[in-house]
Amino acid sequence: MSSSSLYTRAKSLFPGGVNSPVRFYPPYPKFMSRGEGSKLIGEDGNEYIDYCLAFGPMILGHSRKEVVEAIREQAGKATSLGTPGRLEVELGERIRSAIPSMEMIRFTNSGTEATMHAIRLARFFTGRPLILKIEGGFHGSHDYALESVPYTGPIDPSQRTTIEVPYNDANALNAAFQKYGRNIAAFILEPVLGNVGVVAPQPGYLQEARKITEEYGSLLIFDEVITGFRSSYGAYQNIVEVKPDLTTLGKIVGGGLPVGVFGGREDIMENVSPSGKFYQQGTFSGNPLSMAGGIAALDVLKGLDYSLPTSFAKQIAEAARLAFFKAGVEVKVNVSGTMLTVFFNHNDVVDSKTASTSNSELFSKYFNGLLENGIFIAGSQMEASFLSFAHSKGDVGKTIEVIKSVAEKIGN
Ligand SMILES: Cc1ncc(COP(=O)(O)O)c(C=O)c1O
Structure with missing residues (x-):
């Protein structure tokens, strides 16, 4: 069946024809039917080298044997128990030993839930109203993370409000804390921005975030939904050696099944119900399929060397x-x-503002050029491309050839 006829049907069912807005690109998105290793196979039978990887989770590539087998085996035993189960403990222990700051954790079903509850918990624990986040930082689709105002504006601290600062700007961070510090429950950030495109922290920025949050008694939350297990076995906090109070995870830790995690300091997490009075629940939380997928994925990842996909990312760049x-x-x-x-921009991209000055028309030409030649990346300038362990030297070589020919076309 063609994507265009499926899209016609989808449009009458789903807003914009999709179940998540980032999946749309004009005139209509390709409908994919299967994933195999580094490839996606479309409903029309075409094959694409996939650098979107379901927006990050598929670090082992699609249909990785060990993960599929674990899910298949678990599906025959139980898909949901509604009781505690061994697999939650086993995945939880793996996460805690890879990310020691997550002394206690709770599973959710998505990254959105994980950040929502981490933010709620920070307000509960500190008794303070404000949340500080990064301009353009994305933490899922809930009001706590979507409704934000610039820290420079007038804010009534009696309102439970989210305010924001530009990324990589230690001065702005200090100014926001000087102005509102004693009312800030938490500073939440992706240690590497992934949702304005990729932007790495400047040296010392995350350390500064740790220092100032401590000074004002605010919690530091690292949203590692993307970065968890993405560039090393563990989280980005291990690489920079900054210990947040709370961490959120998702994507990779479910092995490609729906998952989220929030966790951190035991004295904070002990407040979560039923051990404390902070209420949080989920019918499917810690469901055995996601747990089985996550355990299998982490066990494979533990034995792999991230230097190969890292070098592929560098080569493509x-x-x-x-x-x-x-x-x-x-x-x-x-x-x-x-x-x-790849930002179509003459400025260095260091934050959301600089990212937003990129040329989206040129990006669109680039995206379509890649797609026509069998390469799939996310359909927006403000997204990351991801390498997986399934990408081969041959995939990368082909990708580079396509980029060369698309660049020539755009340049003409
Ligand atoms: C950094 C970050 N946090 C949270 C989320 C929300 O996760 P989910 O889509 O699983 O709800 C995302 C989603 O892309 C994300 O990139």
């Missing part, structure tokens, strides 16, 4: 820089571990 330079098109390519974004 360098090739894109060179190809667009030769074609006379200005780009900035940001890479962090196994994540990258």
